[in-house]
Amino acid sequence: MSATDPPGGEPADEADPTAEMVEQAGLDEPDLDRGVIEAWAAKMITNPDRAYRATFYVATIFFLVTTLFPFYWLFVVAVTPRNNLSEVGVVLPAGFNPAAFIEIFTTLPFHRYVFNSFLIATIATVAVLLVGSLAGYVFGRLRFRGRNAMLLLVLVTSFFPPAAFFIPLNRLFNTNIDVLRPLISAGSLYNTPYAIFIPLSAIFLPLSIFILMTFYSQIPDGLEDAARVEGTTRIGALFRVIVPLSAPGVATAGVLTFISVYNEYFFSSLMTDGRPGNWAPMLEGILRFQGEFEVLYNLMAAASIIAVLPVAILVVVAQEKIVSGLTTGAVKE
C-alpha cells in the first residue's frame, strides 16, 4: 500500500519548475487543443497527489475484486438451481434457489466433515504451539553447543516437499501395530485423525519454531530470572511470563498453523478412505458432491462457503488479538 500512498513531503523546489514548465507550455502554445488523455496527463503533472490517489484506488479495487469476486461467484454458483448448472451466470445467477445450503447437510453429513477438520486443525495447532514453544524457548533463550546445527536441521526438514514423506508414512500408518490395538480398533493409524494431524503438525512445526524463537528471544532475561526466583521452574516461567508477553507471536504461529492444516489437501485426501465416520476432513466432503454421472457444482460451492466460515471467524477474532497485542506492546514498551 505504501507505494500508492501520497508521499508526505513533496520537495517544494521540485514543484516549482513543473509549474513553470506548464506555464511556459501554456505561453508557447496558447491555443493548443488538447485531447482528453492529454488533458488528464497534464492535470496529473500539475497535481501529482491526484495521480497517487488514482493509483491507490485502482490498486485497492483490483485487490478487492480479485479477492472477493471468487467468493461472490461461489455464491452465484451455489444459488443456481440444479437444472441450470450448465449455464451458470457470471454476475447474476441463472435462477435463485438457496436450498443448496440445506441440501449439503441432508445428502451428506457435511457438518461432520467440517467438525473433523476443525478438530484435527485444533489438535495440530495446540500440539505445534506446545512443542514449538519448548523448542522456541531452547533455541531463542539458551546458549549451547550445537545450537546452530540443530536449528539448521529443523530448517532443513521444512525444505522437503510433503509428497516426499507420503509413501513411507502411508505404509507406516497402514501397518497394524499391536501396541495400538487397545487405543485404536484396527491397530493402524489409517482412517484416524492421527494420520492427518501427526504429519501435518510435523510439517508446519519448523515455521512456528522460528516465529516463536524470535519472539521469546526478545523477552529480557531479568523477567525469567524473577519468575524463577519467585517460584516457577524454567517451564513455568515460559508459560506464565514469556508466552503471555509474546502473545502476538503465539497468535500468529497459531493462526498460520490452524489455517494451513484446515486447508491442507494432500494428506487430508489420502490418509482416510473419505467416509465422515473415519475422520475424513472437510475437503473430502466437498469432493463427495461429485457423483459418477453428475457434478453438483451448486452443492460444492455451498459447501465451500460453509467451510470457509470457521476460519474466517477465527481470523477475525485472532486478528483483533494480534493487533491489540501489537499496540499494547507499542504503547507500553
Added chain:
Amino acid sequence: MASVKLEGITKRYEDVTAVDDMNLEIEDGEFVTFVGPSGCGKSTTMETIAGLTLPTEGTIEIGGRDVTDLPPKNRGISMVFQNIALFPHMDVYDNISFGLRLRKYDQEEVDRRVEEAADIVQLEGMMDRMPKEMSGGQRQRVAIARAIVRNPDAFLMDEPLANLDAELRVHMRTQLQRLHRELDTTIIYVTHDQAQAMTMSDRIAVINGGVLQQVAPPLECYNEPANRFVAGFIGSPAMNFLEGEATEGGFDSQYTQIDFDPETHGVTSGQDITAGVRPEDVFLEADARKATSPTKAFDAVVDVLEPMGKEMNAYLLFDRDVEASAEGRGEGQLLINLAPDTDIAEGDDIRIVMDRENVHLFDRASGDAITHSLE
C-alpha cells in the same frame, strides 16, 4: 532469616574465570554489600547464590542447608533486579502476589500479606496499576514489595538503585536501610558504587577480577584496606599513591621523602613500596598542627582547584615540570582536600605536609598492605 555461606565458589565460563575460589560467611540478619568495578564477578556471585547460575565448583549453604543443587524457587530467597523486572502483563497486586499464588497460599493469607508488604513500601491504593503506568521509584517499590512479601530467608539485591535518578537513589537508600532495620533479614546487596556500599552495609565484600579482596565493616575497609586495590576503590575522591622505595630512613620517592623506622613497620631497605595517603590527610604547612604527626614539608604547585561547597579539592603537582594527566591522579600529582575558604589560587607555589599517622604502605609487587600508619 538465615546465614549464607559460600565455600570455594568458582565459576568458569569457557575461557574466563568469573569468580575464583570465593569463601564468605554472612551472618543471620547481616547487610553485606558486594562491591567492585563492573565485570568483577559480583553479579555472578549473587546469581550463584540465587541459583540462576550453577557454580563450577564449591558449595552454597543458606541457613545451614546445602542449596548448591537446588533450583532458585527452593532456596528461600527473593531478589530485586537491576532492571526491576516487574511482569509487564500483570498489575501491582498480581506482581506482588505472584510467588504466594504459586505456593498456593489461600486467598485471605495472600491478601493480608500483600497489604502488609505494600504498606511497608508505601504503595497503598495502587494495587490495580500496571507497571508501565508507574514512575521508576514506584516500580522499584513494587519490586521490593514482591521480594519481602514471601518472608524469605535472605534478600538478594542486584544494583537495585542503578536505574533511578540521583535524588531518588539517595531516598531509596535510606528506605532500604530502614527496611533492613524493620525486617532484620539477611540482605546481600550488589553495587559498583562504593558510596552505597559504605553507607548501607554492616560489612563490605570488595571483589576484583573474581577474587575476594577484603571483607570488613565499611570503616575498616576505609581505614585499613587490605591491599592497594581496596585502598583505591573505597573512598571518594580516591587515595593518592606514591611509588617509591624503602630506605634506611624511611620512604623515598622521586618527589617526597617520609621518615620512619623501616624495621618497626616490617619493611626491608630497598623494597619497592607504594605509599598511600587520602586527600583529607594532607595539609598546608600553615595547618600542620591539624595533623597528628606531620611529615616534613614538600613543595607543590596548585594545578586545578575544585570548590565543592563544604570543601575544596586541590589538584597539586610536585613540580612544574610534571605533566598533568587527564584525571589529575598520575605520578607526581596529588589530590588534597582543603577548607573551602583557603586562600590559594591556581598556579600558586605552596608547601604541604602529610599526616604520618594515616599514611599506608603497600608492597608494590603483591599490592598487599604493609602498614596503615607510620606512627
